[in-house]
Amino acid sequence: MSCDTTPTWALSGGNNRATALFLNASPYRAISHPCRPQVQHHREATTILTRGEGQKAVEWRLLTNRVVATLEEAAQLIDWYRCRWEIETLFHVLKNGCRVESLQLGHVRKLELALAIYLVVAWRLAHLTRLGRILPDLPASAVFEQTEWQAAWLLAEKPPPRKMPTLREVIRRIAMLGGFLARKGDGEPGVKTLWQGYTRLSSFVRGVEQMRSIHAL
Known part of the structure; x- marks a missing residue:
């Protein structure tokens, strides 16, 4: 059995509130059961214990058939x-x-x-949700067309910002169109409010583009 420590930012990209990670790697054999096949090989049981300042410790285990000899290998499995x-x-x-x-x-x-079309839609929404959390200060122009991010404000009956907003600002504004309340303790919007808001946004943008195409705007 081994024990080691590492900062959790190495695993989480800086978004984890915990300040330390403690690892125990030990052999594990599944208990035999008449309704499941006999397990012949040992598995490594990785125990992760995170402690944040003023927070109660959280412990969980990840079972794997990969051999874990070092902390770096365990961290790689956790990322997987x-x-x-x-x-x-x-x-x-x-x-x-x-x-x-x-x-x-x-x-x-x-x-x-x-399915091919809907997979692209699903990927974009999941990608936006993730990007808004790991790269919140990214310029909105890296992901959205100007008409798209401006529409997020216009649908809320607010003037679009004159300066380029951040990705986080636009995503939160879109999610508010889908029911996200954006209260102080609400955290970041989930994918459900984002897809509901994006549905409204897409319809509005298509309408604007159609009006421009017939020179009505």
């Missing part, structure tokens, strides 16, 4: 596991936001085409 939540977010948008399970298409080819 963290990718699972990005995938969960993607399929959450795909199923509940895009409602792909409600599609009533008579041919597999049509279903494949629809």
Whole structure:
């Protein structure tokens, strides 16, 4: 059994409130059960204990069939596991936001085409949610067209800012169109309010572009 420590920013990119990480790696054998196959190989049980200032300790375990000999290897496995939540977010948008399970298409080819389009939509929303948290000060122009970010203010009946807003400002404004309250203790918006707000934003932007195309604006 080994024990070591490392700052959690090495795992979380600076967004984790915890200040230290304690690792115990020990062999683990699954308990046999008549309804599941016998496990023949040992698995490493990684125990993570994080302590933030003034916070209660949090402990969780990640079981893996990979050999963990060093703290760096354990940190790599944790980063792999963290990718699972990005995938969960993607399929959450795909199923509940895009409602792909409600599609009533008579041919597999049509279903494949629809999924290809909706996967791009789901990826964009999941990507925006993530970017707004890890790169909040990124200029909005890196992700949005000018018409898009200005529309976020116009739909709220507010004048668009004269200076280029940050990505975080635009994402929060879009999420407010979808029901995000943006109160002091609310944290950052989730993907659900973002997709609801983005639906309104997209319809508005398409309307503006159509009006410009016929020289009505």
